[in-house]
Amino acid sequence: xxxxIPYIVLAVVMLGILxxxxxxxxxxxxxxxxxxxxxxxxxxxxxxxYATAAPDAFNxxxxxxxxxxxxxxxxxFKLDGELNNNIxxxxxxxxxxxxxxxxxxxNVKSAGFVKKRFNPCSFFEDKYILKxxxxxxxxxxxxxxxxxxxxxxxxxYIVFTDEAVAKLTKSFDHFIFTKLVICAFIAGCFFSYVKxxxxxxxxxQGEEE
Amino acid sequence: xxxxxxxxxxxxFGFLLAFLTYYYVLGELRNGYxxxxxxxxxxxxxxxxxxxxxxxxxAVPYCMWHLIALFLYKVAMVPxxxxxxxxxxxxxxxxxxxxxxxxxxxSERAGRKLSGFENAFLSVSxxxxxxxxxxxxxxxxRYLGVYSPNPLHNPTLMCARGFSLLxxxxxxxxWGAQENPEYKGLFFKTENGLKKYxxxxxxxxxxxxxxxxxxxxxxxxxxxxxxxxxxxxxxAGKGADGKLYLKHFLFTFLCAVPSLLYIxxxxxxxxxxxxxxxxxxSSLIVTKFGEVWAMYSDNIGxxxxxxxxxxxxxxxxxxxxxxxxxxxKLALVVYVTGFFEAMLLGxxxxxLPHADFLWPMMSGMLLMYIASLSxxxxxxxxxxxxxxxxxxLFIAWFIFAAQVLSGxxxxxxxxx
Numbered sequence: 341x342x343x344x345i346p347y348i349v350l351a352v353v354m355l356g357i358l359x360x361x362x363x364x365x366x367x368x369x370x371x372x373x374x375x376x377x378x379x380x381x382x383x384x385x386x387x388x389x390y391a392t393a394a395p396d397a398f399n400x401x402x403x404x405x406x407x408x409x410x411x412x413x414x415x416x417f418k419l420d421g422e423l424n425n426n427i428x429x430x431x432x433x434x435x436x437x438x439x440x441x442x443x444x445x446x447n448v449k450s451a452g453f454v455k456k457r458f459n460p461c462s463f464f465e466d467k468y469i470l471k472x473x474x475x476x477x478x479x480x481x482x483x484x485x486x487x488x489x490x491x492x493x494x495x496x497y498i499v500f501t502d503e504a505v506a507k508l509t510k511s512f513d514h515f516i517f518t519k520l521v522i523c524a525f526i527a528g529c530f531f532s533y534v535k536x537x538x539x540x541x542x543x544x545q546g547e548e549e
Numbered sequence: 550x551x552x553x554x555x556x557x558x559x560x561x562f563g564f565l566l567a568f569l570t571y572y573y574v575l576g577e578l579r580n581g582y583x584x585x586x587x588x589x590x591x592x593x594x595x596x597x598x599x600x601x602x603x604x605x606x607x608a609v610p611y612c613m614w615h616l617i618a619l620f621l622y623k624v625a626m627v628p629x630x631x632x633x634x635x636x637x638x639x640x641x642x643x644x645x646x647x648x649x650x651x652x653x654x655x656s657e658r659a660g661r662k663l664s665g666f667e668n669a670f671l672s673v674s675x676x677x678x679x680x681x682x683x684x685x686x687x688x689x690x691r692y693l694g695v696y697s698p699n700p701l702h703n704p705t706l707m708c709a710r711g712f713s714l715l716x717x718x719x720x721x722x723x724w725g726a727q728e729n730p731e732y733k734g735l736f737f738k739t740e741n742g743l744k745k746y747x748x749x750x751x752x753x754x755x756x757x758x759x760x761x762x763x764x765x766x767x768x769x770x771x772x773x774x775x776x777x778x779x780x781x782x783x784x785a786g787k788g789a790d791g792k793l794y795l796k797h798f799l800f801t802f803l804c805a806v807p808s809l810l811y812i813x814x815x816x817x818x819x820x821x822x823x824x825x826x827x828x829x830x831s832s833l834i835v836t837k838f839g840e841v842w843a844m845y846s847d848n849i850g851x852x853x854x855x856x857x858x859x860x861x862x863x864x865x866x867x868x869x870x871x872x873x874x875x876x877x878k879l880a881l882v883v884y885v886t887g888f889f890e891a892m893l894l895g896x897x898x899x900x901l902p903h904a905d906f907l908w909p910m911m912s913g914m915l916l917m918y919i920a921s922l923s924x925x926x927x928x929x930x931x932x933x934x935x936x937x938x939x940x941x942l943f944i945a946w947f948i949f950a951a952q953v954l955s956g957x958x959x960x961x962x963x964x965x
């Protein structure tokens with residue numbers, strides 16, 4: 341019986357970790373630009389509007405801004421964990437400038453891990469775009485997996501379809517993998533201690549010689 | 550002859566470390582918003598005249614780095630930037646030689662002293678080691694959110710490192726001698742009595758606190774906790790062990806008193822006299838679990854893993870060492886204490902994002918890394934037969950090397 345107790349304690353600890361309530365992690369939508377002159381974006385701010393009531397009900401209270409920093413070569417929008425399963429529509433706003441710029445990649449990150457990576461050529465296909473404003477053209481360069489977007493006027497934006505919204509917002513992390521790794525580490529330590537796989541039981545640094 | 554050549558190698562590698570430190574600090578000083586910029590251009594000038602000296606002391610009561618830099622600037626007439634860089638070089642070299650001392654003693658006990666080259670190479674590596682880094686994992690930061698046993702950008706914690714390591718070794722040997730009067734110390738010759746080592750511990754701890762109080766903030770509670778548990782066990786058992794151990798407990802506690810008083814003075818300067826910038830409305834608070842850390846990390850578990858990769862690998866290889874042996878146990882308990890301070894403590898108001906209670910955890914990381922490295926060296930020398938262990942140690946060396954490489958890249962990217 342005494343031998344079983346440590347295993348029961350281990351199981352309880354691991355169960356406790358797995359059941360420990362944690363908030364859903366925020367999700368980051370990152371849009372990457374190429375590392376050459378095509379990756380230069382004029383203007384100051386890009387915004388991502390998220391609608392929670394209806395797919396096209398956008399307002400300024402439900403908006404995430406990101407300053408354009410051409411040294412970084414990406415813009416990133418943070419969607420809080422509370423928005424998980426609540427986002428019905430997304431609208432991506434570019435700076436109100438007349439320009440043509442390239443997008444080299446879109447990825448979605450949550451809890452520190454890249455969860456999904458999308459090819460921009462596929463992502464900016466017509467079937468994923470519900471509506472555009474002040475964006476006369478999007479051109480895909482298949483060979484380079486780069487999409488070129490031209491904007492004009494004061495309010496260029498793209499409203500995505502339900503399918504695209506689902507793709508972008510289904511990656512909120514619930515820390516299950518992290519919890520499993522913590523449990524695996526604790527279990528590893530436990531078995532290292534109990535089973536002594538490397539036969540180190542009698543090696544006590546500093547005392548035995 | 551062999552010894553002399555070892556000293557020569559130590560000096561050559563010491564120069565290398567000093568060179569890297571010097572140019573790193575100058576690079577940091579060029580960036581006005583760095584920690585170095587703040588300490589060199591905002592705090593240090595307050596120590597320049599008698600009128601502003603007290604305000605300087607109130608702003609940074611942990612002023613060892615500032616006082617040495619002040620000496621170099623005012624007395625030795627070194628210009629300000631090099632004075633700051635030289636000061637950091639002095640403390641980098643101090644911790645480098647303490648690491649050499651530790652690895653030398655541990656390897657000697659394992660049966661084969663490390664050669665001068667091996668020891669110097671490992672010690673320099675230890676002094677620059679940084680967390681694992683993958684730009685696509687976490688927030689893509691090398692330091693912020695992940696944290697490091699060697700926060701090179703912070704002059705005061707780097708200043709406290711050598712004293713922290715010495716205090717760690719002293720407590721290990723003092724504990725050995727307290728448990729067994731026949732014990733011949735691993736680092737110090739404790740068989741002739743502990744008096745001078747108690748005094749040394751008090752002095753070293755005090756200096757560490759004077760450099761930055763964060764090490765003492767996690768080390769003293771951890772040592773106290775372990776000794777208290779031992780005391781209760783001994784008092785509950787039969788025999789005279791309990792009373793004798795109570796005496797040891799009190800002597801060890803006395804060693805911490807100067808540091809505790811100094812911390813109390815520092816805290817009162819911060820929170821009562823409003824010495825710390827923006828501290829007028831701030832005070833020490835208990836936060837939600839992980840509230841402060843979560844400001845800089847999307848996944849604290851992942852941050853801990855990549856920050857502690859090498860140490861955790863050694864914990865997996867030899868868990869028993871970190872539970873049964875005082876060296877590993879003390880490092881682990883200090884780290885865990887620091888971790889909970891990081892997760893639960895903060896400053897209210899505008900200073901909450903400063904994350905000042907993450908520093909003690911970094912001191913804990915330092916001890917976990919030195920315990921892991923010394924164990925790795927020990928096992929590598931001691932065991933030549935066990936193939937499974939050899940494979941595990943190879944993986945540990947690989948992770949160590951990857952983290953050292955991360956440190957080299959960090960230095961070159963950030964400053965040079």
